[in-house]
Amino acid sequence: MTATTKDISREKSAELFEQAKTYFPGGVNSPVRAFKSVHGTPLFIDRGDKAHLWDADGNEFIDFCCSWGPLILGHNTPEIREAVASQLSKGLSFGAPTRLENELADLILSRNQKIDMIRFVSSGTEAVMSAIRLARGYTKRDKIVKFDGCYHGHSDSLLVKAGSGLVTFGETSSAGVPHAFAQETIVIALNDLPALERVFTDFKDEIAAVIIEGIPANNGLLIQDKDYLHFLSDITKRNGALLIMDEVITGFRLGFEGAAAYYDIQPDIITYGKIIGGGMPVGAYGASKELMHCISPDGAVYQAGTLSGNPVAMAAGIAALRLLARPGFYEALQQKTEGFVNQVRQLIQQNDYPMQITTVGCIFWIAFDTKGPSHRADQIDPASMTHYKVLHRELLNRGIYFGPSGYEVGFVSAAHTEEDLQKTAGAIEEALKVVFP
Numbered sequence: 272m273t274a275t276t277k278d279i280s281r282e283k284s285a286e287l288f289e290q291a292k293t294y295f296p297g298g299v300n301s302p303v304r305a306f307k308s309v310h311g312t313p314l315f316i317d318r319g320d321k322a323h324l325w326d327a328d329g330n331e332f333i334d335f336c337c338s339w340g341p342l343i344l345g346h347n348t349p350e351i352r353e354a355v356a357s358q359l360s361k362g363l364s365f366g367a368p369t370r371l372e373n374e375l376a377d378l379i380l381s382r383n384q385k386i387d388m389i390r391f392v393s394s395g396t397e398a399v400m401s402a403i404r405l406a407r408g409y410t411k412r413d414k415i416v417k418f419d420g421c422y423h424g425h426s427d428s429l430l431v432k433a434g435s436g437l438v439t440f441g442e443t444s445s446a447g448v449p450h451a452f453a454q455e456t457i458v459i460a461l462n463d464l465p466a467l468e469r470v471f472t473d474f475k476d477e478i479a480a481v482i483i484e485g486i487p488a489n490n491g492l493l494i495q496d497k498d499y500l501h502f503l504s505d506i507t508k509r510n511g512a513l514l515i516m517d518e519v520i521t522g523f524r525l526g527f528e529g530a531a532a533y534y535d536i537q538p539d540i541i542t543y544g545k546i547i548g549g550g551m552p553v554g555a556y557g558a559s560k561e562l563m564h565c566i567s568p569d570g571a572v573y574q575a576g577t578l579s580g581n582p583v584a585m586a587a588g589i590a591a592l593r594l595l596a597r598p599g600f601y602e603a604l605q606q607k608t609e610g611f612v613n614q615v616r617q618l619i620q621q622n623d624y625p626m627q628i629t630t631v632g633c634i635f636w637i638a639f640d641t642k643g644p645s646h647r648a649d650q651i652d653p654a655s656m657t658h659y660k661v662l663h664r665e666l667l668n669r670g671i672y673f674g675p676s677g678y679e680v681g682f683v684s685a686a687h688t689e690e691d692l693q694k695t696a697g698a699i700e701e702a703l704k705v706v707f708p
């Protein structure tokens with residue numbers, strides 16, 4: 272048996288965190304960074320290079336959080352750094368159109384048959400919020416259907432969780448969201464065909480859109496059946512509702528056409544974020560010409576942004592997507608991820624550990640659950656997260672940085688080397704001996 276390691280030094284990080292707590296609620300500018308679900312206080316990061324991170328105490332880690340998804344190329348990618356640097360000398364923002372917006376749009380639209388036009392915004396939240404408004408404006412209906420376990424950013428309409436019962440109005444999942452807003456959002460379980468049928472019976476002609484993550488990856492990795500997604504696509508069409516596929520995680524991760532192509536689905540509106548900005552704040556939504564012409568200034572659906580299409584962010588996005596567009600990029604990344612996942616899976620099987628690892632593309636998720644892969648949020652046992660807490664700590668102590676919650680997926684980037692992945696598999700092997708002594 273391997274004994275629990277001595278914890279790495281977090282002196283400087285802890286000091287910075289104490290200071291941060293006097294400036295920011297919870298000491299952070301986004302809640303999950305606060306390490307509430309794992310051991311200790313958050314690590315303050317000093318720098319990153321390729322697949323590696325260094326914290327304020329000088330500890331080095333192999334990073335599988337990858338800034339929560341955007342860094343599919345790893346940290347400090349020379350091409351992105353140089354593109355950003357060369358734009359910096361020309362100015363940071365003009366509030367007027369630039370050639371760079373056309374360039375990024377062309378890179379995307381010429382490789383994506385699922386959308387005809389696009390609009391750039393500054394975050395995934397903004398992209399989804401705008402997509403919902405577009406759907407409501409186009410259909411002249413108000414109700415939205417979302418799924419328990421899908422995250423779509425923090426706009427009011429989507430901070431809603433399931434009530435009790437098969438098909439119910441949502442309940443707000445945040446203080447400050449008006450009850451009346453939650454009344455416009457219906458929440459149902461994933462991968463549940465009867466619930467979907469019920470919702471279109473109960474709210475006939477009221478539903479503007481159904482929104483789903485391309486592959487739900489914000490509450491564990493909840494892989495959906497292809498048949499179910501096709502049913503979802505059909506039932507929305509039959510009822511005059513739109514299908515919004517939120518590809519903020521899956522967009523440019525499963526190829527340029529994302530989960531829509533992976534499942535051979537034609538959504539009405541697709542939202543993007545994360546990878547699209549190469550590490551800079553960019554989001555986007557796209558749809559058919561007909562739908563996109565409903566957006567101002569062409570149409571009556573208002574949406575704007577002072578820093579939308581920001582030239583520095585566009586430059587980063589262009590540099591990133593050019594690298595992703597190289598032949599074989601996605602195949603190589605997936606192969607590498609599969610190799611790693613298989614190694615961990617073998618480890619689990621050889622030791623009969625009550626857990627599993629699932630994967631799609633370069634996403635993986637380690638679940639301390641024995642019932643087989645979950646397809647819906649309510650199949651995940653919250654009690655299993657205590658194991659993740661131990662794993663997380665043991666991995667940090669061995670130089671491996673995973674997301675600070677057992678509900679977070681991990682990402683393998685193009686920058687992860689075989690050596691990084693071997694070292695990680697070795698660390699997982701040791702750490703699991705502590706999790707299951």
Ligand SMILES: *Cc1c(COP(=O)(O)O)cnc(C)c1O
Pocket residue numbers: 394395396397399422423424425484489517518519520544545554
């Ligand atoms: C991250 C995420 C969002 C929110 O994007 P932000 O840039 O954090 O606002 C929305 N939808 C999905 C599927 C996401 O993963």
